[in-house]
Amino acid sequence: MEKNKLDQLKSMTTIVIDTGDIEAIKEYSPTDATTNPSLILSAVEKPAYKPLMEEAYHYSQKAKSSGEQISLFLDKLFVNVGCEILKLIPGRVSTEVDARLSFDVEGSIQKAQSLIALYKEMGIEKERILIKLASTWEGGLAAKQLEKMGIHCNMTLLFSMPQAIHCAEAQATLISPFVGRILDWYKKHDNVPGYAPAEDPGVKSVTTIYHYFKKFGYKTQIMGASFRNKEEILELAGCDLLTISPHFLQELHDASGNVEQKLDAAKSKQLNIEPIKMNEKAFRLALNDDAMATEKLSEGIRNFAKDAQKLEKMLRTTYKIG
Numbered sequence: 001m002e003k004n005k006l007d008q009l010k011s012m013t014t015i016v017i018d019t020g021d022i023e024a025i026k027e028y029s030p031t032d033a034t035t036n037p038s039l040i041l042s043a044v045e046k047p048a049y050k051p052l053m054e055e056a057y058h059y060s061q062k063a064k065s066s067g068e069q070i071s072l073f074l075d076k077l078f079v080n081v082g083c084e085i086l087k088l089i090p091g092r093v094s095t096e097v098d099a100r101l102s103f104d105v106e107g108s109i110q111k112a113q114s115l116i117a118l119y120k121e122m123g124i125e126k127e128r129i130l131i132k133l134a135s136t137w138e139g140g141l142a143a144k145q146l147e148k149m150g151i152h153c154n155m156t157l158l159f160s161m162p163q164a165i166h167c168a169e170a171q172a173t174l175i176s177p178f179v180g181r182i183l184d185w186y187k188k189h190d191n192v193p194g195y196a197p198a199e200d201p202g203v204k205s206v207t208t209i210y211h212y213f214k215k216f217g218y219k220t221q222i223m224g225a226s227f228r229n230k231e232e233i234l235e236l237a238g239c240d241l242l243t244i245s246p247h248f249l250q251e252l253h254d255a256s257g258n259v260e261q262k263l264d265a266a267k268s269k270q271l272n273i274e275p276i277k278m279n280e281k282a283f284r285l286a287l288n289d290d291a292m293a294t295e296k297l298s299e300g301i302r303n304f305a306k307d308a309q310k311l312e313k314m315l316r317t318t319y320k321i322g
């Protein structure tokens with residue numbers, strides 16, 4: 001019997017589900033799962049999450065002020081969702097640090113430690129958790145310190161090679177370049193309806209980063225994220241990991257035909273690639289010169305922060321906090 005495209009993809013790439021929806025995770029049996037404030041915001045409206053919210057609320061009542069309570073409530077809710085997800089997968093779950101800390105090294109470290117401590121209380125060791133940080137200069141510095149503590153980091157909102165190199169040199173466990181958001185920017189900028197899969201700017205960006213990392217032996221893994229169509233996903237077959245929404249997992253499951261491995265570390269090592277020196281000045285200048293990466297990073301931080309604020313407001317209103 002011919003394997004569907006999802007099963008073929010699983011044989012060459014670690015598949016991660018991009019959702020906070022527990023029912024979807026049950027259905028698709030991924031290795032890992034990723035969450036963020038936007039995904040949690042949409043998930044907690046479902047009745048199945050009510051007990052997780054109730055437990056987080058009662059836990060947060062130990063806080064001394066309403067501000068501390070809502071912060072603890074949010075952290076505990078994220079951890080409760082993460083724990084439920086970990087019951088269903090063999091691998092790791094990614095839990096995001098508040099986007100409002102994207103330029104705060106110490107604040108990011110403290111929040112990461114707090115999340116890891118909450119998981120520890122639930123009997124989950126840090127090896128099964130990836131802390132998601134924005135791929136800012138400060139995010140990379142925070143990741144460097146956290147990795148030294150044995151806390152593994154997933155660098156999100158990544159749109160460019162300078163961000164990727166900075167995160168790899170910080171020895172972050174994982175980077176998550178956002179394929180679809182890169183495509184969105186270029187479609188608008190170039191005023192075109194789309195691109196052939198191999199010419200998709202997001203696909204090309206991740207392919208370039210993959211080759212660079214494998215050529216120079218970086219241990220940081222690459223997880224393509226934020227897809228707009230299944231063709232983008234198939235163009236990155238062979239990438240270390242791919243995090244995919246339930247909708248596209250279903251499309252791949254229903255699709256037949258051969259899946260070609262597009263990325264191969266052994267082939268990347270044979271390529272003629274020049275090393276890029278990265279320090280803070282070079283990082284900031286290169287990021288500033290890349291209009292797409294600058295705009296999408298800023299927009300991503302703003303939107304994740306907005307959704308965190310919406311979630312806070314919903315919790316405050318529902319539970320009459322402050």
